[in-house]
Amino acid sequence: MLPLLLITFATGCKKSFEELTENTNKPNAVSAALLFNGILTSLPDLPDGSKETYSQYYLNNYDYYGNNRYDFGGGDDYYTPLKNVVEMEKRAAATGGAAINPYEALGKFFKAYFFSKMSLEMGDIPMTEALKGLDSLEPVYDSQKKVMQQCLAWLESANSDLDQLIKSPANFGTGAGATLSNDIYFNNDLSKWQKTVNALRIRLLLQLSKKVADTDLNVAAQFASIIGNPAKYPLMSSAADNLQYTFVAPNNYYPQNPNNFGQSGSRKNSSATYISLLTRLKDPRVYATAEPSRDLVDIAKQSATDFASFVGADAGLDLGVMYNSAGLQKYSFLNRKRFYATYTGEPSIQIGYAELMLNIAEGLNRGWASGNAETYYIAGIKASMGSYGIPENGNYTAYFYRPGSQDVTNTASYDTFVIPVDFNTYYNQPTVKYTAGTTGITQILQQKYLALFRHSGLESYFSYRRTGIPAFTTGPGTGNGNRIAQRFKYPSAERTANAKNYQAALASQFNGNDDINGIMWILK
Numbered sequence: 388m389l390p391l392l393l394i395t396f397a398t399g400c401k402k403s404f405e406e407l408t409e410n411t412n413k414p415n416a417v418s419a420a421l422l423f424n425g426i427l428t429s430l431p432d433l434p435d436g437s438k439e440t441y442s443q444y445y446l447n448n449y450d451y452y453g454n455n456r457y458d459f460g461g462g463d464d465y466y467t468p469l470k471n472v473v474e475m476e477k478r479a480a481a482t483g484g485a486a487i488n489p490y491e492a493l494g495k496f497f498k499a500y501f502f503s504k505m506s507l508e509m510g511d512i513p514m515t516e517a518l519k520g521l522d523s524l525e526p527v528y529d530s531q532k533k534v535m536q537q538c539l540a541w542l543e544s545a546n547s548d549l550d551q552l553i554k555s556p557a558n559f560g561t562g563a564g565a566t567l568s569n570d571i572y573f574n575n576d577l578s579k580w581q582k583t584v585n586a587l588r589i590r591l592l593l594q595l596s597k598k599v600a601d602t603d604l605n606v607a608a609q610f611a612s613i614i615g616n617p618a619k620y621p622l623m624s625s626a627a628d629n630l631q632y633t634f635v636a637p638n639n640y641y642p643q644n645p646n647n648f649g650q651s652g653s654r655k656n657s658s659a660t661y662i663s664l665l666t667r668l669k670d671p672r673v674y675a676t677a678e679p680s681r682d683l684v685d686i687a688k689q690s691a692t693d694f695a696s697f698v699g700a701d702a703g704l705d706l707g708v709m710y711n712s713a714g715l716q717k718y719s720f721l722n723r724k725r726f727y728a729t730y731t732g733e734p735s736i737q738i739g740y741a742e743l744m745l746n747i748a749e750g751l752n753r754g755w756a757s758g759n760a761e762t763y764y765i766a767g768i769k770a771s772m773g774s775y776g777i778p779e780n781g782n783y784t785a786y787f788y789r790p791g792s793q794d795v796t797n798t799a800s801y802d803t804f805v806i807p808v809d810f811n812t813y814y815n816q817p818t819v820k821y822t823a824g825t826t827g828i829t830q831i832l833q834q835k836y837l838a839l840f841r842h843s844g845l846e847s848y849f850s851y852r853r854t855g856i857p858a859f860t861t862g863p864g865t866g867n868g869n870r871i872a873q874r875f876k877y878p879s880a881e882r883t884a885n886a887k888n889y890q891a892a893l894a895s896q897f898n899g900n901d902d903i904n905g906i907m908w909i910l911k
Contacts, residue, residue: 419482419490422475424569426497429468431632432844433735435642442847443660443702443859444840445721448713452654455702456866459903462508462875465501466517472497473518483562489577490564492548496584499538499545503591506534507849508875510907511892513885525885528892531908535595536604542588546620549581572630582623583630585613586743589622593746594849596753597910611756614747623740626770631734641732648727648795656709656718661840662699664833664857668818671808673697674785675725675775676840681716681790691787692804703862703869716790724786725775727795733774736842741770745835752827761821764831768819769810771838779810832856852910872903873910 432438439445440455447453472494479490505512514534516526529537552559559565573579592610599606613620623629634641643651657677665673679696683689689696697719700709712718726732736742744767751760769779777783785804792800814820821827832850836857839847851859852873861869881889890899897905 417474417478419475419479419484419564420567420569422471422478423490423493423567424571426468426471426475427569427571429465429471430497430500431735431737433632433642434732434841438844438848439841440702441845442839442851443658444847445655445661446658446700446702446709447654448656448700448706448709448718449654450706452651454706454866455864457861457870457872457903458866459872459875461878463505464878464880465505469498469501469518470520472501479564482564483560484564485558485560487548487551487559488565489549489552489567492545492552492577493567493580495541495545495548496580496587499541499591500587502534503538503594504844506531506538507594507909508845509877510874510896510905513888525888527888532598532601532603535591535909538591539588539604539609542584542591545584546581546588549577549584550619553577553581572632578621579628582621582628583738585620585622586630586738586746589613589743589746589750590738590846593749594853594909596749596853599753599755607750607753607755610750614750614756614758623743626740626774629734629736629739631736631739633734634731636730640730641726643721643726643732644730645727645796646730648723652723652727652795653713653720656713656720657699659699659701660857660859661836662697662719664837666694666697668833669694669813669816670837671777671783671806671813672772672775672837672840674722674783674804674806675777676722677719678722678787680719683717685716685790691802692785692806701860701862701864703860703865705863709864722786723788723795724801729796733841737844739770739838739842741767741774741838742835742843742846743767744770745831745838749828749831749835752823752831760823760827760831764821764827764834765814767831767838768814768834771834772810777808779808781808782806783808828854829856867903870904874903874905874907876901876903 435445437453440447440453441457446455475490476494479488484490502512502514511528511531512534513526514529514537516523519526567575567577570576589610592606595604595606598604613622640646662673662677664670665677673694674692677697679689679691679693680698683696683698684691698717700712700718721727744763747758748760748763748767750756751758751763783806785806786798786801787804788795789800789802794800819830821830832854833856835850836847851857852871859871861871865871877889877892893899893901896907
């Protein structure tokens with residue numbers, strides 16, 4: 388009997404290597420909701436980074452913190468969050484989600500968001516074969532046209548899926564995989580996500596403005612179908628619909644806050660590209676986002692609220708020259724009250740109502756659909772001003788940090804100025820009041836540039852690259868032979884891990900070179 392018992396025992400204990408190495412004291416599957424939350428934290432482009440510099444909003448004047456050169460390195464790599472999107476979709480399906488479920492629908496949005504951003508930065512990218520794991524270790528590159536087509540198709544499908552989920556939530560599964568949770572942006576409100584999906588689609592259609600004649604894309608027809616059918620394609624109706632990242636103390640501080648004011652508060656300064664546009668338009672947003680040059684106020688005795696007292700640095704200046712002038716307080720710095728006085732700053736908008744209004748205005752100006760471009764143009768300006776608490780008619784209180792003050796958090800450290808503002812007076816200036824045609828395009832793009840200050844990552848850079856508006860400046864400080872780079876290089880891993888396809892992509896686009904000045908398909 389003993390040998391038989393031993394044989395039975397040995398056979399029963401035989402396990403695979405995977406079973407033997409599995410830690411049963413820890414969870415071995417991540418929920419769709421937890422994956423979803425992780426993807427959401429990978430989504431935002433936050434302020435106070437190089438993307439602000441590339442958009443010529445906010446410049447470095449001290450090389451320890453960076454420079455203002457357009458010597459682009461590798462673009463963003465979102466393949467890890469994209470892999471999590473695929474896993475999120477699988478986990479939702481495995482835990483009660485039907486073929487259509489919230490995670491599946493938003494998975495399409497995330498794919499469109501991340502793939503389109505990488506393509507706009509670099510050109511052709513791996514997409515179709517990129518998320519197959521061991522089944523495709525060397526994914527081929529998809530053309531930028533194919534990437535954009537697929538992203539637009541995902542967004543169309545996401546809108547349809549969300550529409551069904553909103554109208555009949557009980558028809559699409561039960562359990563965790565059928566119920567959205569852990570949403571840090573919209574508190575699991577699918578109707579707000581649907582509006583964001585359509586806002587992104589309009590953004591991408593504008594990025595394709597040079598391809599309006601391409602019948603495969605039908606840019607104008609897609610734009611018109613969205614604008615003309617609000618019941619099918621709901622759009623953001625106010626800033627309350629913004630997709631924005633909100634900072635929370637003490638876990639998640641705004642990038643600029645009282646802790647680092649002493650280190651970086653004067654190591655960066657505003658750019659003339661941004662400040663000069665505001666002052667030329669006599670725009671009250673300058674009082675909210677910047678402070679006057681103390682040299683002009685304290686030495687030259689100009690009024691602190693005179694538009695002429697706000698001065699940005701030319702991005703093309705040699706860094707040493709800019710550093711010296713900044714030290715002499717000849718430039719405007721960021722408004723300390725708004726951007727340094729608290730740990731939570733302002734929400735970082737990723738896709739917002741003001742931008743959407745101005746994107747629609749541009750599409751209407753270009754004749755892609757019927758509608759009044761001026762109505763959307765005005766709505767975009769008002770939404771942007773409203774985000775700073777600037778009234779349409781009334782008084783705005785500006786706070787400018789007093790030289791010699793020691794506590795950026797103390798209101799007593801600021802000089803205050805009550806400034807009368809009137810939107811109609813501002814709007815009726817010839818430089819602001821909307822005019823049809825090419826002048827109107829310039830006006831819309833200038834206002835979008837102002838509205839995107841500190842928000843939405845590279846959107847202002849992409850818009851400049853596509854249109855040349857507003858004019859960016861170059862010089863010794865921007866490097867790259869006095870040129871604004873046209874693209875980012877591919878991540879360095881592509882040169883070794885996917886060399887054959889990497890070289891083929893360069894040959895088909897940029898004459899074999901990973902050239903930051905190469906012109907990608909979308910810009911031709």
